[in-house]
Amino acid sequence: MCDADLLFRPDLLAKYGANGPRYTSYPTALQFRDDFDTADYRRAAADPGASDTDLSLYFHVPFCDTVCFYCGCNKVITKNRSRAKPYLAQMIREVELQAALFDTKRPVSQLHWGGGTPTFLSLDEMSELMGATREHFALQPDDAGEYSIEIDPREATAQTIAHLRSLGFNRLSLGVQDFDPVVQKAVNRIQPLELTVDVMNAARANGFESVSVDLIYGLPHQNVQTFRRTLETMLLLAPDRISVFGYAHMPHLFKMQRQMDEAAMPTPAERMALLRLVVEQLTEAGYVYIGMDHFALPTDELARAQAQRTLHRNFQGYSTRADCDLIGFGASAIGKVGDVYAQNAKDLIGYGAAIDAGRLATAKGVRLTADDRLRRDIITELMCNLELRYDEFEAAYGVRFPATFATELDRLREFERDGLVARSADRLEVLPAGRMLVRNIAMVFDRYLGAQRPERFSRTI
Missing domain, CATH: 3.80.30.20 (tm_1862 like domain)
Incomplete structure (x- = not known):
């Protein structure tokens, strides 16, 4: 359990507040x-x-x-x-x-x-x-x-x-x-x-x-x-x-x-x-x-x-x-099966027409690449468990984490100076002051973010 003074740093919340995904999936629905x-x-x-x-x-x-x-x-x-x-x-x-x-x-x-x-x-x-x-x-x-x-x-x-x-x-x-x-x-x-x-x-x-x-x-x-x-x-x-x-x-x-x-x-x-x-x-x-x-x-x-x-x-x-x-059922429902995300037609007419014709109502989706899967797991670990243990990713994906993500880890130096994360040779940890900004930390590992319009996302704070 974290003390409110450790979690709530108004100076850092103001500094890092931005528009960003909620990461209920990666890649996001966009x-x-x-x-x-x-x-x-x-x-x-x-x-x-x-x-x-x-x-x-x-x-x-x-x-x-x-x-x-x-x-x-x-x-x-x-x-x-x-x-x-x-x-x-x-x-x-x-x-x-x-x-x-x-x-x-x-x-x-x-x-x-x-x-x-x-x-x-x-x-x-x-x-x-x-x-x-x-x-x-x-x-x-x-x-x-x-x-x-x-x-x-x-x-x-x-x-x-x-x-x-x-x-x-x-x-x-x-x-x-x-x-x-x-x-x-x-x-x-x-x-x-x-x-x-x-x-x-x-x-x-x-x-x-x-x-x-x-x-x-x-x-x-x-x-x-x-x-x-x-x-x-x-x-x-x-x-x-x-x-x-x-x-x-x-x-x-x-x-x-x-x-x-x-x-x-x-x-x-x-x-x-x-x-x-x-x-x-x-x-x-x-x-x-x-x-x-x-x-x-x-x-x-x-x-x-x-x-x-x-x-x-x-x-x-x-x-x-x-x-x-x-498995998602109904208009606009999203599913995740294996390495794909799939979304049904959003409107009732389109959804109903497909189902009445005996077809699935899949309207859009994406098949994840190997890089998507790796980054998805990184973002999930940050968002959920507030820590990256490099050896776990190296064993699962056959990568050398510090080398593969050298650019991302370098971008986190300012986060580290501000006390949001702690880095060591074998792990990255989200500190209490970073927990309310975990979306911002996760965004560093999102390779699609730069090509997306910020106004499509909500504010991180």
């Missing part, structure tokens, strides 16, 4: 190619070398009843619940198509429903989708699988939570963002505290293993005084994990963000004060700073995995399950 097609994906799925790994399944449910102005997710805003029915049928058909490509005896050790709002589906629809998944894939017993779902407390009752537990979900993630009613109104997400409390109580009553909560700093009308109350309230609720994201204002990419009053947003200095508050409050309360936006109780599996150097990162963020092949 490198996915339009000429990648289902044939490329099928070849990866047929690779016999992949059969020893577990499977991870991701389902994207894009529907939301109302729009949150800050949101940058791939979503469909509608109050028409019947729109879910044809989409559900298409996802179930996709389950069948994907299952035909894999040895379905491979254990599914991880499953996640994201969105949008997965609880937009009715209870019967949830049962239908999970039933089809179990029919075609080898889901694990409750104590062996990590099965999570994103919850909007405005869309879920105690009955919903009990039903999800009965389907096999054992981890819950819920959005809150801020408890302050002025902020909630400004971002079009009215969510009384009671709704959040009811969902968390129901999750615990039904034996969910982990409850994770999302907050956002940098929203209109936020200030240290009001956000302190939000954090204090959240600490009383004591979720296993708390993610506190810095709001990324990118109205050129997400038009709904234009609905918010930019004049009411915190200044850069106020954002920095909000971030310091987050770090102080959560670390003093005993949460472990995992990295980037994530905090976890020491007993949570994320904290344990980081301590054991087994933490991983994928398209859903930090994960305890490394070396899984990830």
Whole structure:
């Protein structure tokens, strides 16, 4: 556990703050190619070398009843619940198509429903989708699988939570963002505290293993005084994990963000004060700073995995399950199979047309080169386990690390002088002051970054 004063160095955060990837993959989605097609994906799925790994399944449910102005997710805003029915049928058909490509005896050790709002589906629809998944894939017993779902407390009752537990979900993630009613109104997400409390109580009553909560700093009308109350309230609720994201204002990419009053947003200095508050409050309360936006109780599996150097990162963020092949279902879903990333068509029409025609909906992707794989593993180790042990990469890839990455290590000299990293003959270590800037450190090893437009990425701080 790190002291807040060691983690939070405002001079260094200001110096190194920049736009950069979140590295849920490397190469990032900006490198996915339009000429990648289902044939490329099928070849990866047929690779016999992949059969020893577990499977991870991701389902994207894009529907939301109302729009949150800050949101940058791939979503469909509608109050028409019947729109879910044809989409559900298409996802179930996709389950069948994907299952035909894999040895379905491979254990599914991880499953996640994201969105949008997965609880937009009715209870019967949830049962239908999970039933089809179990029919075609080898889901694990409750104590062996990590099965999570994103919850909007405005869309879920105690009955919903009990039903999800009965389907096999054992981890819950819920959005809150801020408890302050002025902020909630400004971002079009009215969510009384009671709704959040009811969902968390129901999750615990039904034996969910982990409850994770999302907050956002940098929203209109936020200030240290009001956000302190939000954090204090959240600490009383004591979720296993708390993610506190810095709001990324990118109205050129997400038009709904234009609905918010930019004049009411915190200044850069106020954002920095909000971030310091987050770090102080959560670390003093005993949460472990995992990295980037994530905090976890020491007993949570994320904290344990980081301590054991087994933490991983994928398209859903930090994960305890490394070396899984990830299959994505639904519009815009991304999968990782062997040495390829593949993404489905982003729009419902394109996605549905492919599935209805009996085809996979793969729209773009990329096959990793040997250099991509090496750099991916370097970036993953930095982002997750905060250390590079050169001998591990030399044994796995047959390289002499200091010689192969002499340019990158030289670029890290300034980071070293500023106390962000420590270098020795056999390793590179991210120091406490560098943990909040780990994206910047990882960016040094990204060979694609110079050719990409910075405005496509969020700020690292």
